[in-house]
Amino acid sequence: MFYRESGDFKTSYSADQQTFPIRLDRHVVYGILAFAFLVVPFLINDYWEKSVLLPFLVWAMAALGLNILTGFCGQVSLGTGGFMAVGAYACYKLMVAFPWLNMFIVVILAGLITAMVGVVFGLPSLRIKGFYLAVATLASQFFLVWLFNKVPWFYNYSASGMISAPERTLFGIPVTGAEAPPWMTYLFCLTLVTIFAFIAHNLVRGRIGRSWMAIRDMDIAAEIIGVPPLKAKLSAFAVSSFYIGMSGAMLFALYLGSAEPNDSFGIAKSFLVLFMIIIGGLGSILGSFLGAAFLTLMPVLLKNIMVGWFGWPADLAAHLELLLIGALIMFFLIVEPHGLAQLWRVTKERLRLWPFPH
Amino acid sequence: MAELTQDGRKIGDILLEVKNITLAFGGVKALTNISFDIKEGEIRAIIGPNGAGKSSMLNVISGFYHPQQGEVWFRGQKRGPMRPYEVARQGIARTFQNIALFKGMSTLDNLMTGRITQMHTNILWQALWKGPAEREEIAHREKVERIIDFLGIQAIRKTPVGRLPYGLQKRVELGRALAAEAKLLLLDEPMAGMNLEEKEDMCRFILDVNEEFGTTIALIEHDMGVVMDLSDRVVVLDYGKKLADGTPNEVRNDPAVIEAYLGVGH
Structure with a gap:
């Protein structure tokens, strides 16, 4: 009665396969987005930023990433924490090495580095499935946390073994560090999460998403009708780790401000x-x-x-x-x-x- | 070379030929020295009792099993060792004995997945969607919609296939194989477990596919009435060996086939 799709006719395939095919959905989602972008930044305070909105956005990004791997491609992974650590440490190293680099680019580059690491740790998935793969990815979790604890180069030989985000500005306003205003960190995370949520949707509704879902639903049949399992699984690992790496970078640089592998990125x-x-x-x-x-x-x-x-x-x-x-x-x-x-x-x-x- | 069947369809050159295939699992020989060919445009049936090696034969053709000996020739070329997805790219599509649909996906997505060998836009365009990815999607959607019309499954386009009844699932699976627009279609018991009406529909689809699109079809089936009516030539397997090969009439009257499979009236 309130929510209906009758009368909402589609006359082209392009309209039929749009992101929100039902008109009311479309209006509600765009309404929420407009509210989040245009109204919330004026209302936000420290409490809402640190306790509610940033954790939600950061973990939503991580969940998007893992959902691509586990939910869409059917590969169970327990290495999320480890991959988030890769994203965080990559972000830290990039921030320190290239202070002039735009923070958006830093986070995306951190994601790309994590994607490469994810592909390496995804290689066992070509041979093992299900619970056994979960155990294999568990190894990556422990290995990566160990690595960031033991190799001082990753935390720039700091005495505490922790990494902390230096202040970086975006359009002249600090986005990381203690001085960053809540609305800035919030808008930064919101922009990234919104863009990449749409990208995730675009990926899963097209050719690549179908090859992932085919592998998830029946891998042998998928291969026989023409899905190369190697490519499908590794691309899922890459994209998933990309998202998880970005969430790790956001968790470290914008939300926590400093991080330590055991507590921040543990199992x-x-x-x-x-x-x-x-x-x-x-x-x-x-x-x-x-x-x-x-x-x-x-x-x-x-x-x-x-x-x-x-x-x-x-x-x-x-x-x-x-x-x-x-x-x-x-x-x-x-x-x-x-x-x-x-x-x-x-x-x-x-x-x-x-x-x-x- | 082209010959005509009684009903006026054109049978062309040899499309696929298997030569002296021997396939063993450990000590068990599933196939022993099997050779036969499939000509372009024909409907070729493979029959035999349970465990005769029919499905193994299809699995060899679709690249899932690799025979210890023997060669597969497709379109005049000897095929090297290939992964199944490479075979699919060459233009061989198939259905499975026990339905192997992607249960979490809708009918439409299952059919679109059938076209995956022909979709190529890269991941960056896919991420952007607008532009090449959407154009490709719509072009393939149009082809898939034609198959949906052909099979009369418009109403279940957006239904997850896990919710469909068995007969419709079989039809969707045929649709997914058709969507590949393959040169050679392998059907593994397309009518198993169907009632008479569904069988008749399926026969009609197979004949129409063969006539309208000129697709070559190799099928495994236990319903002898169907096999004898549909197929141009029949190959009979038993215990991994080839018993007979010929037109339905020749096979029907072959004493060895009657002994092993068809049986005699008492």
Whole structure:
């Protein structure tokens, strides 16, 4: 009734395969984007930036990357944290070596470097599948974290073993470092995430995305109808690592400001991103965002409700928060094992017919 | 060289020839010294009892198995060792005995994947979408829509194939093979598990594909009525050996074939 596609006719294939085929979807998404770009920067403060918006954007980028590999190409990876570390350290080295380089270019170059590393660690996927591949990628996680701990060149021989982002400006305004205003870091991340979300959608709806999905759904049949498995799998690893590398660079340079391999990029981060895409929906761009929102924003929301509204002690709230998040994850996975994106899809299908059952 | 069939279709030169193929898995010989040819424009059936090596033969042709001995000649050239996707690029498409569709994708995407050997825009244009990638997509979409019309599956265009009933899935799988616009179409039991009506539809599609597009078809099928009606020539396998090769009539009256496969009335 409110949400309908009847009457929304398509008269060309180009209109039929556009990004948001249903008019209302299109308007809502463009509305949200306009709000995010034009209104939020004027309202944003330090708290909203550091606790809500930046973590959401950074992890959404990581979830997009892992979703390309796991959700679209069917290759399970537990190396996300390690690849984020590659992105962060590449970003750091680039920032230090080329102080004049535009930050957008630094982040994208960090992504490209991560893509190359990802291809190398993706090579085992040509031989092993499923859980075994997950274990093989786990090796990359431990190896990369070890590497960034042990080789001082990566952290420029700093005494603490940590890397911290020097101040860099964009259009004369600092975008990294302590002086960066919240709206600047926010807009920087938002721009990157928006552009690359559209790019991810373009990739998965075309030839390359189909070759990934064919490998995911039935690899032998895919090869027999003409998908080269080597190219499909390695390109998925490359693109996925590119996204994850960019998210690592953003996490380090814009959100944390300084990083250390064990805490910032440990195995827990790999699992976090994997849970995001499972809860959000494997094989769905929207799912990456929903999953990232669920796991980054829900704890903040719960904490605010319990501590802010009910006035409960903070330690009690912290423990309850873990319990509640766990319970919510189970609830959503039981209601819809295919994730929040599927839940949304089913709701849309119902809404389209409402109030008539058929 | 061109000869005409009774119903006026043109049979051309040899399109594919297998020579002295021997395929063994460890000590088990799946195929022993098999030779036969497939001519351009014909419908060639491969029949035989279960475990005779029919599917193995198709797997050899589509490059999935590599025989220990023997050669495959395609369009007058000897084929070197090839990966299956390279064989697909040469123009050989196939369907599978137990449906091998991409279950998470829609009918349309499955068919578009069938055309993947002919799509070439690089990843940067794909990322941009507008421009060459979209133009290529639309050009191929038009071809795929023609196949959708031909098979009468317009209504399920956007349905994920995992939700479709068996008969329709078989049809979509045929569509995916057709989408490749291959020179040679290999069909592995296209009518298995279908009811009479679905079988008749499928027969009609196979004949139409052969007549309208001139596609050469090699098929494996157990329904003898279908095989005898459809095919121009039949090759009979049993225990990995070739029993007979000839027109349906010759094969039907061959004592060895009757003994091994067709059976005698009691």
